[in-house]
Amino acid sequence: MGSIKFKNPFSFQKQNGYQVLIFLIFSISVILKSYFQGYLSPDSVEYLALAQNLLDGNGYFLSTGYLLSINNTGQEGGFFAVFPAGYPTLIYIVSKLTGFSVYWASKLLNILIIMGILLFFQKLFNKNAHIYSLVILFASYLEIFSYTWSETIFIFSLVWFSFSLHKVIKSPINSWPIFINLTMASIALFLSRYIGAFSIGVIGSLALYNLFIMKDYKRAFILLTVSLVSFILISIYLYNNYLETGSPP
Numbered sequence: 001m002g003s004i005k006f007k008n009p010f011s012f013q014k015q016n017g018y019q020v021l022i023f024l025i026f027s028i029s030v031i032l033k034s035y036f037q038g039y040l041s042p043d044s045v046e047y048l049a050l051a052q053n054l055l056d057g058n059g060y061f062l063s064t065g066y067l068l069s070i071n072n073t074g075q076e077g078g079f080f081a082v083f084p085a086g087y088p089t090l091i092y093i094v095s096k097l098t099g100f101s102v103y104w105a106s107k108l109l110n111i112l113i114i115m116g117i118l119l120f121f122q123k124l125f126n127k128n129a130h131i132y133s134l135v136i137l138f139a140s141y142l143e144i145f146s147y148t149w150s151e152t153i154f155i156f157s158l159v160w161f162s163f164s165l166h167k168v169i170k171s172p173i174n175s176w177p178i179f180i181n182l183t184m185a186s187i188a189l190f191l192s193r194y195i196g197a198f199s200i201g202v203i204g205s206l207a208l209y210n211l212f213i214m215k216d217y218k219r220a221f222i223l224l225t226v227s228l229v230s231f232i233l234i235s236i237y238l239y240n241n242y243l244e245t246g247s248p249p
Contacts, residue, residue: 018130023118026136026145027111033146034107043083044106044148050080051091051102060085079244084237086191087150106148113156114145120159124166154192161185161199165206174219179226186230190237194249197234203227 033039040048049062060080080088094112095105114136122129135141144151164182171178186203189196207223210216238248 015127015130019118019122019133022130022133022137023115026114026142029142030107030111030146033142034104037146039146039148041147041149043150046080046083047088047091047148047150048102048106050085050088051095051105054089054092055095055102079241081241081245081247081249083150084191084194084196086188087153090153091148103148107146110145110148110152113152116156117159120163124163150192154189154196157185157188157192157196161189161202165202168206168223174222176222179222183226183229186226187233190230190234200227200230200234203230 046062050060053059053062062078062080090109091102091106094100094109095102098105098108100108117136118129118133121132125132136145144155161182164178164185167178168182182203186196186199189199203223204227207220207227210223211220214220242248
């Protein structure tokens with residue numbers, strides 16, 4: 001007669017405690033670094049300027065006023081197309097919801113982004129999540145997330161996209177929610193950095209693998225559809241940039 005094994009609930013709580021501790025250390029570090037050192041770069045100013053313009057009801061056209069008030073760059077206003085508008089739009093939403101200035105809204109957003117990454121790690125690695133989560137305490141990540149940079153949301157989107165691909169590859173059934181999640185992750189990558197459009201090629205390659213190697217025609221068709229939808233949405237965005245500025249990016 002085999003012995004009955006019981007799971008230790010305190011072990012799970014301890015592992016979750018490590019995750020919370022890592023998150024708290026990270027959050028406090030970002031807040032203190034931002035408070036005492038500012039962490040603003042020319043890119044940061046552009047993102048904050050657009051977020052402020054959105055708050056002021058001026059849409060996605062930059063005015064010189066906010067740019068001048070931050071760093072006296074003298075940059076001219078115009079349609080925001082040098083970078084994707086995803087990150088400053090999220091800053092605007094956080095500022096609108098919390099009442100924080102766009103500067104502190106961007107720092108809160110970065111902390112929320114890290115929370116999202118830790119949740120993905122928890123989902124992927126379960127009881128070992130805290131081991132992988134230690135990577136966010138590396139100096140380079142603390143620097144990136146202390147700045148107002150779109151690399152923060154790009155890193156999150158990379159984790160999201162990888163997680164979505166893992167779910168697609170491992171799932172034994174063709175569940176549409178899984179593929180919709182993959183589409184959203186692909187668009188998020190592009191809206192954080194233009195280079196995120198590479199996701200279309202990754203999804204397309206996976207579709208071809210299922211078509212010619214695995215002979216799973218239904219999954220190949222769905223993946224090709226996801227790739228096509230992402231391509232169309234990204235093309236519409238770039239075409240609008242072209243109409244406003246005469247250049248796609």
